Amino acid sequence: MARVRDPAGYDGQREMILSNAAQLFAQRGYAGTSMNEVAAACGVSKATLYHYVRDKHDLAVRIAEEHVQRLEAVVEEVMREHSTPEARLAALIRSFVAEYAVAQNAQRVLTEDVRFLREEDQARIIGVERRVVAAFARTIAEVRGEDATSKLGKPMAMLLFGMINWMFTWMKPGRELDHEAIGEIVADLFFGGVRAVALPPALAAKGDRATAGARKVR
Secondary structure, three states, X not given: OOOOOOHHHHHHHHHHHHHHHHHHHHHHOOOOOOHHHHHHHHOOOHHHHHHHOOOHHHHHHHHHHHHHHHHHHHHHHHHHHOOOHHHHHHHHHHHHHHHHHHOHHHHHHHHHOHHHOOHHHHHHHHHHHHHHHHHHHHHHHHHOOOOOOOOOHHHHHHHHXXXXXXXXXXXXXXXXXXXXXXXXXXXXXXXXXXXXXXXXXXXXXXXXXXXXXXXXXX
């Protein structure tokens, strides 16, 4: 009789492998990490490793894709639970800082190693990433009282990600300010200036001309 695989045991082992591989990729880079090193870090044989993943490429795909899918799930949850743009944006910032606190290695794989993947895998992962950015951009535009076509929504979203994506370079565990406190600081900092940002005069004038031209066409 065939042995029934324990789903919990299998999933737990798989998560352990992905976690250790993400740490190695974050420390050494995708190109600088071998499957032998991944197997050693996991305390398993290469044969066992290949029972869970096809190859190193498959490892990186799973790490990056599952991480960005989790971020999209966080966005969807926040959008459902908060009715006002201000509450949504504050919750998005705090939630993403909290996610990065436990998934900083996966975040580094997403930001630094996706370029090594096949084009179809890159396109799929980047597509999810773009939806996440678009949700932030729309929310920021709403906070500013603008519609979804705002020219500043996406740039400001990318500036916000610039604040939180690279926290791992200076944020060390055990410090007085933990990720929860930093999440509140980032939210306060961003809200303190989010409404003060304006398009440079040249770009604003260009937008006004384009709007006037569109009215004439109508």
